[in-house]
Amino acid sequence: MSAATPPKVRCPQCAGESVWSPENPWRPFCSERCKLIDLGCWADESYRVPVQEVPGVSGLPDNETPPQS
Numbered sequence: 336m337s338a339a340t341p342p343k344v345r346c347p348q349c350a351g352e353s354v355w356s357p358e359n360p361w362r363p364f365c366s367e368r369c370k371l372i373d374l375g376c377w378a379d380e381s382y383r384v385p386v387q388e389v390p391g392v393s394g395l396p397d398n399e400t401p402p403q404s
Contacts, residue, residue, distance in 0.1 A: 348373050 341356035348369035364370040376382050
């Protein structure tokens with residue numbers, strides 16, 4: 336019996352084909368280069384998770400005050 340062919344997905348960085356299997360150490364990326372480019376975008380804050388502000392909520396615990404500049 337032959338092993339099933341691993342699925343192929345689109346690389347989130349370059350949109351190239353990437354094999355989704357344990358043999359691909361960079362999955363879901365196609366290469367280490369694409370993985371590092373994506374990491375760099377997160378580090379540079381090019382990617383951001385959207386946040387919806389709630390009035391009256393500062394996001395700080397009650398016992399902390401924001402730093403004064």
